[in-house]
Amino acid sequence: MDIKEYISSGILELYVAGTLSEIENLEVYLNAEKYPEIKKEIEAIEASILSLSKSVSPGVKGFEAIKVKINGKNAGAPPLKQINWGAYFGWAASLIFMAGLMWVFQENRQLKSDIDQAAKEKVSLEEQIAESETSLEKTKILLETIRDKNITVVAMGGQIVAPNAYAKAYWNKKEQQVYIDAQGLPEPPEGMVYQVWSLKLDPLTPTSMGLLSDFTMDNNRVFALANPNDSEAFGITLEPAGGSESPNLDQLYALGVAVS
Amino acid sequence: MELDLLVVQFQKKDTAAFEKLYGMYSENICGIINTIVRNDTLAEEICQDVFIKIWNNAESYNASKGRFFTWILNIARNAAIDEIRSKSYKNNKQNLSSDFFVGILDNKADTITEKEDHAGFRRLLVNLKDKCVQIIELLYFKGFTQKEVAEELDIPLGTVKTRNRNCISQIRNNMAL
Numbered sequence: 350m351d352i353k354e355y356i357s358s359g360i361l362e363l364y365v366a367g368t369l370s371e372i373e374n375l376e377v378y379l380n381a382e383k384y385p386e387i388k389k390e391i392e393a394i395e396a397s398i399l400s401l402s403k404s405v406s407p408g409v410k411g412f413e414a415i416k417v418k419i420n421g422k423n424a425g426a427p428p429l430k431q432i433n434w435g436a437y438f439g440w441a442a443s444l445i446f447m448a449g450l451m452w453v454f455q456e457n458r459q460l461k462s463d464i465d466q467a468a469k470e471k472v473s474l475e476e477q478i479a480e481s482e483t484s485l486e487k488t489k490i491l492l493e494t495i496r497d498k499n500i501t502v503v504a505m506g507g508q509i510v511a512p513n514a515y516a517k518a519y520w521n522k523k524e525q526q527v528y529i530d531a532q533g534l535p536e537p538p539e540g541m542v543y544q545v546w547s548l549k550l551d552p553l554t555p556t557s558m559g560l561l562s563d564f565t566m567d568n569n570r571v572f573a574l575a576n577p578n579d580s581e582a583f584g585i586t587l588e589p590a591g592g593s594e595s596p597n598l599d600q601l602y603a604l605g606v607a608v609s
Numbered sequence: 610m611e612l613d614l615l616v617v618q619f620q621k622k623d624t625a626a627f628e629k630l631y632g633m634y635s636e637n638i639c640g641i642i643n644t645i646v647r648n649d650t651l652a653e654e655i656c657q658d659v660f661i662k663i664w665n666n667a668e669s670y671n672a673s674k675g676r677f678f679t680w681i682l683n684i685a686r687n688a689a690i691d692e693i694r695s696k697s698y699k700n701n702k703q704n705l706s707s708d709f710f711v712g713i714l715d716n717k718a719d720t721i722t723e724k725e726d727h728a729g730f731r732r733l734l735v736n737l738k739d740k741c742v743q744i745i746e747l748l749y750f751k752g753f754t755q756k757e758v759a760e761e762l763d764i765p766l767g768t769v770k771t772r773n774r775n776c777i778s779q780i781r782n783n784m785a786l
Contacts, residue, residue, distance in 0.1 A: 359770035362777050366748040367679040368755060378673045395678055397780045398749055399637045404730030406640035407649035412628045415657060419624070419664050 355380065356390050365394045484568075491528070491571055499523045503583055505605030510587075511535060516603040518583045520576065527576040527583070531561055534570075534602055537587060544588045545572075546596050547580040555584070560592050582606040616677050620667045631660055634678060638685045644750045645689035655692055659685045686752040733783050741776035748773055 363369050364377045381388040494500070499521050507514035515533035520526075529545055537543055543561040548554070559574045586593075587600040618626035638659060643652035663670075663681055670680050734742065740762070747753040747761060748769075759766045 357774065359774035362773050363748070363755065363770060365676060365679055366773075367675055367683045367752070368748060369675075371674065374675050375673050378675070391676070393781060394777055395676060397777055397784060399634075399678070400784055401730070401733055401745070401780060402637040402640040402644075402749075404640065404733060405644055406636040407643045407652045409635045409639050410653055410657060412631050412635075415631065415660050415664075416624065416628070418657075418661050419627075 350380075350384075352384055352386055356387065361387065361391050362394050364391060365398060487569065491569065494521075494528060495519045497521060501607060503605045503607045505583060505585065505603035507533075508601045508604055510600055511602050514602050516585055516605070518605065518607075520580070520583075520607065525575060525577045527558060527574045529561065529572045529574060529583075529585070531564070531570045531572060531585070534561075534564075534585065537564055540590050541587050542590050542592065543585050543602065544592045544596065545574055546584045546586065547576055547578040548582040548584055549579070550581045555596050557592065557594075557596075558583075560588075561585075580607055612677065613672065616670070616672070620670065622667070627664060630677075634681055635660065637678075638681055641682060641750050642685050642689040644746065645686070646692055651692065652689075655688050656685070659688050662688070682749070683752065686750070690752070732786070733780055735783050735786075737776065737779055737783075740772070741779065744769070744773050745776055745780075 360369070360373070360377060364374065369377065377387075377391075381391055495502075501520045501522065503518040503520060505516040505518060511534075513533075514535060517530040519528040519530070521528075527545070527547075531543065534543065543564060545558040545561065546555040547558050549556070556578050558576050558578075559572075561572050564570070583605055584596065584601060585603040586596040586598065587602060588597060615626045615629055619630055635656065639652055639656035642655050642659070643649060646652050646655065659681065662684060670677065674680070743762060744758060747758045753761065755766060755769045758764075758769050762769075764772070
């Protein structure tokens with residue numbers, strides 16, 4: 350390579366100006382490393398620009414001001430890279446999205462569970478309504494029955510074993526039916542049952558009308574019994590389960606005379 | 610060799626090396642910024658920012674890409690040009706008496722006593738033709754490419770390199786006087 354020609358081409362001046370391409374820069378750098386003459390020339394050119402630019406300088410502040418500003422960032426550690434807000438934002442957005450997705454999933458599960466719960470409640474309420482309707486129907490029938498003009502009401506008072514007990518018999522002679530309202534009787538002990546008797550007086554002749562079975566299960570405590578007898582009074586005794594042939598008068602709970 | 614070592618130390622975040630480099634180049638860099646912004650106070654501010662910037666980006670310099678001075682020069686030019694394109698600069702813009710950096714001296718002549726540096730500046734430009742002042746300003750202080758200089762000065766592309774060389778040679782001769 351003709352070094353003199355290379356130098357006089359003016360490429361080194363442009364190198365110092367920083368207007369060469371990357372490849373040209375590298376070429377000049379390698380030539381300068383190889384040929385000290387070229388390096389010296391570059392330094393001379395740089396010196397001329399340095400003195401020219403120095404001559405138009407407004408004067409500079411001391412290094413202290415800069416030292417103060419860089420010291421916070423120095424501390425031996427490499428300088429903080431510029432924070433890549435885009436990447437942070439991207440990650441944050443994806444996290445928020447994930448959280449949102451999980452929330453929606455959770456919410457969906459919750460809603461499904463709520464729907465199940467509501468469906469169960471609905472069934473339960475429907476059952477309650479049905480029961481109430483049945484109950485209402487039964488009550489209506491009961492009310493109609495006892496209001497029937499053929500009904501004779503027999504009030505039965507408590508006796509020695511249970512002075513506060515009471516009961517009522519609604520007797521439809523025409524239909525030979527008696528409805529015993531046993532609301533006022535205490536619950537029978539385990540293994541015992543109330544038995545209703547139709548009584549003929551003079552002489553006292555008891556005839557069993559039947560048992561108040563499933564006493565605790567019946568909320569209304571109203572029992573329908575057939576009564577084909579020409580009764581003069583009604584009595585209720587406590588008997589062993591299954592009932593007895595004749596009443597145990599020691600366990601007479603309620604007694605009432607039919608007045609007609 | 611000493612410069613290369615300083616630069617290496619500087620890149621390892623050696624404050625002392627940075628201080629030496631600052632001493633070597635700060636006036637020049639501030640001068641170049643001043644030829645662009647034409648405001649001493651503003652030039653000093655930008656100059657400081659430029660040196661903080663090179664400290665923070667020290668690892669991005671590589672000797673194979675050019676001279677260390679050229680690297681700072683490039684950063685300084687860009688910072689100064691960004692400033693004059695900014696809104697705040699336009700609002701405070703002074704009337705410039707000249708398109709070229711020699712105008713700085715003309716501006717100052719009226720108001721302040723000429724500093725020795727400025728005398729030096731005149732000395733460096735002795736026998737330098739206007740077309741030399743122009744080409745030097747465009748290439749070194751404004752960062753124009755060869756092609757842009759050729760278009761700006763309406764001269765053939767091949768002429769830029771040789772004319773610039775001749776102009777720089779003249780300055781080097783003046784320095785030796």
